[in-house]
Amino acid sequence: MQDTVKTWLTEGTVDIFLGYKMVEGHPIPHGFSRNCLDEIDEMVTGPARYSLEKFATQLLQIHPEAKIGILARDCTQRALNVLTIWQQISPGQIKTLQVNCCPSPLGSNTDCSYLQPAETGTYKAAHGVDGSQSLQTLEQMPEEERFDRWMYEFQKCIKCYGCRNVCPMCFCRECSLENKDLVGNGHLPPDIPIFHLVRAVHMAGRCIDCGLCEEACPAEIPLRMLYRKINDMMGTLFDYHTGSSPDQSPFSLLGDKPSSGLPPMTAELSKNK
Amino acid sequence: MECKFVPSVCSYCGTGCGILFQVVDGRLIGTLPMKTHPVNQGKLCIKGWNLHEHINSELRLKNPLIKTFGRFSRVNWDTAIRYTADRLQKIIKKHGPDSVGVLVSAKATNEENYLAQKFARAVIGTNNVDHCARL
Numbered sequence: 001m002q003d004t005v006k007t008w009l010t011e012g013t014v015d016i017f018l019g020y021k022m023v024e025g026h027p028i029p030h031g032f033s034r035n036c037l038d039e040i041d042e043m044v045t046g047p048a049r050y051s052l053e054k055f056a057t058q059l060l061q062i063h064p065e066a067k068i069g070i071l072a073r074d075c076t077q078r079a080l081n082v083l084t085i086w087q088q089i090s091p092g093q094i095k096t097l098q099v100n101c102c103p104s105p106l107g108s109n110t111d112c113s114y115l116q117p118a119e120t121g122t123y124k125a126a127h128g129v130d131g132s133q134s135l136q137t138l139e140q141m142p143e144e145e146r147f148d149r150w151m152y153e154f155q156k157c158i159k160c161y162g163c164r165n166v167c168p169m170c171f172c173r174e175c176s177l178e179n180k181d182l183v184g185n186g187h188l189p190p191d192i193p194i195f196h197l198v199r200a201v202h203m204a205g206r207c208i209d210c211g212l213c214e215e216a217c218p219a220e221i222p223l224r225m226l227y228r229k230i231n232d233m234m235g236t237l238f239d240y241h242t243g244s245s246p247d248q249s250p251f252s253l254l255g256d257k258p259s260s261g262l263p264p265m266t267a268e269l270s271k272n273k
Numbered sequence: 274m275e276c277k278f279v280p281s282v283c284s285y286c287g288t289g290c291g292i293l294f295q296v297v298d299g300r301l302i303g304t305l306p307m308k309t310h311p312v313n314q315g316k317l318c319i320k321g322w323n324l325h326e327h328i329n330s331e332l333r334l335k336n337p338l339i340k341t342f343g344r345f346s347r348v349n350w351d352t353a354i355r356y357t358a359d360r361l362q363k364i365i366k367k368h369g370p371d372s373v374g375v376l377v378s379a380k381a382t383n384e385e386n387y388l389a390q391k392f393a394r395a396v397i398g399t400n401n402v403d404h405c406a407r408l
Binding site: 050062063158 | 317
């Protein structure tokens with residue numbers, strides 16, 4: 001792996017390679033360049049996971065012509081697909097070096113920090129939303145109970161904006177979460193559930209289920225579950241599968257012409273009746 | 274083009290969260306929580322997430338200021354320390370050492386805080402020492 005990165009840098013395939021370096025026992029992200037090729041021997045792949053694709057997007061805002069190489073897991077690849085669709089990166093501008101991903105029954109060798117979600121405590125199991133269960137299990141609960149459980153989770157929010165700051169898909173220059181008309185400031189918890197729902201709505205067709213937001217949340221709100229629901233709706237209503245390919249534009253998913261009779265939408269509505 | 278991440282410790286409170294400063298081309302552009310840090314385990318509060326902003330802020334104080342006739346004027350460190358020492362000596366002489374209190378800070382290092390309490394007890398001669406983390 002180190003040799004591949006060295007070759008890429010010396011041959012000019014990439015100008016900078018984003019990976020991880022061990023610094024005093026901590027794997028921290030680092031941009032390897034051809035000026036310090038010796039550093040590449042210290043490159044590691046895990047176990048901590050940072051939003052390398054976000055760093056790449058930020059670098060491209062400063063150096064639009066740069067060619068960037070990054071260590072990529074499955075979620076990184078999905079993120080790059082969505083970033084291409086939203087025209088934050090041009091295809092071919094980012095070259096990926098695939099490494100092992102989250103643990104699964106299919107792969108024994110894993111490099112990812114998202115191992116198993118933390119065990120759910122008894123209080124959270126009784127009053128909150130257990131993030132380790134499946135979306136289907138959660139939806140079997142009565143609607144009112146689900147709402148109460150989500151509100152219990154939301155009221156823990158300390159409004160650190162960590163979920164937004166760490167999110168590789170949050171590239172907007174202006175953020176609705178800072179709009180005073182939508183989310184008031186100066187009190188805690190923030191306006192709930194509107195704060196979390198505004199973010200959830202904006203994750204439609206964007207969330208690539210990397211789980212970085214949930215890892216960064218000091219209040220342990222099961223955000224991944226919330227955005228999974230949004231993506232599930234994108235799938236059932238619009239047949240849109242976020243991150244699965246770099247050519248599925250969100251602007252054309254409704255068809256070329258505006259229409260009131262969207263076949264998948266009507267199907268879903270009649271199913272609910 | 275340079276992109277590096279410098280590990281550090283958040284200076285906002287006494288918790289001591291591990292952070293990474295994101296540096297691009299020698300300019301600080303962001304703060305991240307350190308995932309493997311034993312204290313914060315990849316999480317931060319809103320103050321920690323915005324640490325880089327006060328470093329780049331135009332309002333940041335870079336010189337000591339002395340207030341004379343209601344207005345701040347910029348002075349060098351020697352003048353500021355001399356001025357503070359003179360004033361402290363005068364106050365202690367006139368009102369006694371217990372007329373002085375020393376407030377230290379969680380933003381300072383452990384060693385600096387130790388020196389501050391030693392300065393209060395051994396130099397000024399008072400036990401009036403307090404700290405913002407002693408909430």
